[in-house]
Amino acid sequence: xxxxxxxxxxxxxxxxxxxxxxxxxxxxxxxxxxxxxxxxxxxxxxxxxxxxxxxxxxxxxxxxxxxxxxxxxxxxxxxxxxxxxxxxxxxxxxxxxxxxxxxxxxxxxxxxxxxxxxxxxxxxxxxxxxxxxxxxxxxxxxxxxxxxxxxxxxxxxxxxxxxxxxxxxxxxxxxxxxxxxxxxxxxxxxxxxxxxxxxxxxxxxxxxxxxxxxxxxxxxxxxxxxxxxxxxxxxxxxxxxxxxxxxxxxxxxxxxxxxxxxxxxxxxxxxxxxxxxxxxxxxxxxxxxxxxxxxxxxxxxxxxxxxxxxxxxxxxxxxxxxxxxxxxxxxxxxxxxxxxxxxxxxxxxxxxxxxxxxxxxxxxxxxxxxxxxxxxxxxxxxxxxxxxxxxxxxxxxxxxxxxxxxxxxxxxxxxxxxxxxxxxxxxxxxxxxxxxxxxxxxxxxxxxxxxxxxxxxxxxxxxxxxxxxxxxxxxxxxxxxxxxxxxxxxxxxxxxxxxxxxxxxxxxxxxxxxxxxxxxxxxxxxxxxxxxxxxxxxxxxxxxxxxxxxxxxx
Numbered sequence: 001x002x003x004x005x006x007x008x009x010x011x012x013x014x015x016x017x018x019x020x021x022x023x024x025x026x027x028x029x030x031x032x033x034x035x036x037x038x039x040x041x042x043x044x045x046x047x048x049x050x051x052x053x054x055x056x057x058x059x060x061x062x063x064x065x066x067x068x069x070x071x072x073x074x075x076x077x078x079x080x081x082x083x084x085x086x087x088x089x090x091x092x093x094x095x096x097x098x099x100x101x102x103x104x105x106x107x108x109x110x111x112x113x114x115x116x117x118x119x120x121x122x123x124x125x126x127x128x129x130x131x132x133x134x135x136x137x138x139x140x141x142x143x144x145x146x147x148x149x150x151x152x153x154x155x156x157x158x159x160x161x162x163x164x165x166x167x168x169x170x171x172x173x174x175x176x177x178x179x180x181x182x183x184x185x186x187x188x189x190x191x192x193x194x195x196x197x198x199x200x201x202x203x204x205x206x207x208x209x210x211x212x213x214x215x216x217x218x219x220x221x222x223x224x225x226x227x228x229x230x231x232x233x234x235x236x237x238x239x240x241x242x243x244x245x246x247x248x249x250x251x252x253x254x255x256x257x258x259x260x261x262x263x264x265x266x267x268x269x270x271x272x273x274x275x276x277x278x279x280x281x282x283x284x285x286x287x288x289x290x291x292x293x294x295x296x297x298x299x300x301x302x303x304x305x306x307x308x309x310x311x312x313x314x315x316x317x318x319x320x321x322x323x324x325x326x327x328x329x330x331x332x333x334x335x336x337x338x339x340x341x342x343x344x345x346x347x348x349x350x351x352x353x354x355x356x357x358x359x360x361x362x363x364x365x366x367x368x369x370x371x372x373x374x375x376x377x378x379x380x381x382x383x384x385x386x387x388x389x390x391x392x393x394x395x396x397x398x399x400x401x402x403x404x405x406x407x408x409x410x411x412x413x414x415x416x417x418x419x420x421x422x423x424x425x426x427x428x429x430x431x432x433x434x435x436x437x438x439x440x441x442x443x444x445x446x447x448x449x450x451x452x453x454x455x456x457x458x459x460x461x462x463x464x465x466x467x468x469x470x471x472x473x474x475x476x477x478x479x480x481x482x483x484x485x486x487x488x489x490x491x492x493x494x495x496x497x498x499x500x501x502x503x504x505x506x507x508x509x510x511x512x513x514x515x516x517x518x519x520x521x522x523x524x525x526x527x528x529x530x531x532x533x534x535x536x537x538x539x540x541x542x543x544x545x546x547x548x549x550x551x552x553x554x
Contacts, residue, residue: 031135032131033065048120068176137160154226159218188457188459279292290313313339452464
């Protein structure tokens with residue numbers, strides 16, 4: 001596929017290194033990874049692919065570069081949805097015969113068989129393999145964008161520390177856009193999913209510009225100029241969010257190495273302006289300390305190197321002096337120092353910065369709520385969808401230990417579980433192994449307080465904190481005369497003075513073992529079929545309730 005660029009500058013290829021290079025190393029290095037991920041907005045597993053790819057990138061920020069290619073049936077939008085597909089992405093998909101999503105290529109290397117396309121489970125190990133290999137070629141790239149004209153200038157350099165086995169190699173420059181909010185099946189964010197590293201165009205020919213001298217000490221120096229349009233497929237092209245990835249391959253396959261760069265910006269008319277863009281959501285919590293995460297953006301032309309940040313929680317003020325290097329139109333998420341606060345039902349957090357050339361964007365506020373309080377007896381109801389085997393859950397204490405768990409379950413079934421838990425702060429976590437939710441679940445305490453609720457397409461995982469006051473034996477004066485014996489029991493458990501009460505017996509996982517209504521004044525309960533362990537009997541009479549613990553020992 002040959003492309004016509006808005007403007008393609010003349011490039012130079014120098015066959016000896018007598019001219020001064022600026023951005024590429026001349027010392028032998030290992031290969032960098034170019035991970036091309038095939039994805040789509042209707043692909044349930046694709047958010048998991050994005051997570052895996054981002055994890056590889058986060059662990060190797062200077063050696064791994066991501067390109068997300070929306071293509072195939074899962075990328076076809078419904079009416080009113082954004083179209084993230086590109087002609088280049090479709091051509092790449094067709095050439096490699098991609099038919100599963102998410103899948104990807106690590107440097108377009110063929111690992112086995114006839115295709116370099118591999119599943120997401122293999123990305124990390126294959127990336128590590130590539131990064132451990134020496135490279136006979138280094139690549140560097142830098143880019144600038146004039147915000148007034150939307151003109152992008154990409155400068156690529158390559159240096160051959162050894163000779164290529166092929167006399168011709170190919171240089172490709174991909175333009176990517178970050179932070180595009182849009183729909184995504186799976187991921188639990190609906191139409192507000194944040195699409196990153198999204199291919200919008202390849203500004204060279206799809207399969208790259210030829211490099212005709214590939215021997216040791218060859219220096220490649222090429223510059224491309226390209227005008228970013230206002231839209232790609234009616235999706236706004238935001239110049240602030242652009243990045244470039246450049247790589248050199250032996251043929252259509254086998255990328256030797258590559259590099260990426262976020263653009264720097266010119267043409268900004270305001271000198272000094274910093275905005276507080278957002279504060280990361282703080283979930284309902286039973287903690288009384290918090291370390292807020294705030295995103296700031298340098299809206300001015302001058303590079304930002306320091307900033308005084310003030311943050312107030314329920315009126316208590318704290319300060320933090322940030323230092324760093326933030327070029328024009330770049331943003332950064334800062335984790336502010338953890339501070340204690342006096343919890344309220346609804347807590348208010350305000351982050352502000354000093355006055356500058358534009359004071360309309362110097363403050364941002366949000367609220368977060370206190371975790372609900374519960375009794376020590378909680379009831380979990382799970383209603384599975386047609387894929388009950390995908391449902392899992394666990395309950396973790398304040399130290400992160402799993403104290404209760406469950407799943408998988410039958411399809412289209414109702415599961416009721418009662419748990420008795422000591423005083424602590426807990427996190428209830430509901431999991432869908434497929435990643436699209438669908439299971440409905442509620443967690444309530446013995447007084448009917450709703451602690452957790454899930455319905456619809458909630459993604460791979462949903463969690464909520466809550467406090468337990470640790471009341472394991474809920475007593476009422478009307479029930480003080482009830483006695484339970486022997487304890488431990490082996491075959492018969494006697495319940496005295498509980499005439500006309502309703503009883504339920506649960507194991508330690510909250511599973512109901514037995515229920516009986518309107519018992520006699522001196523009821524004998526057959527427990528011979530119970531295995532050794534701890535159990536709870538819940539007794540309800542005349543709107544009074546008590547829960548008693550007993551042991552089975554044989």
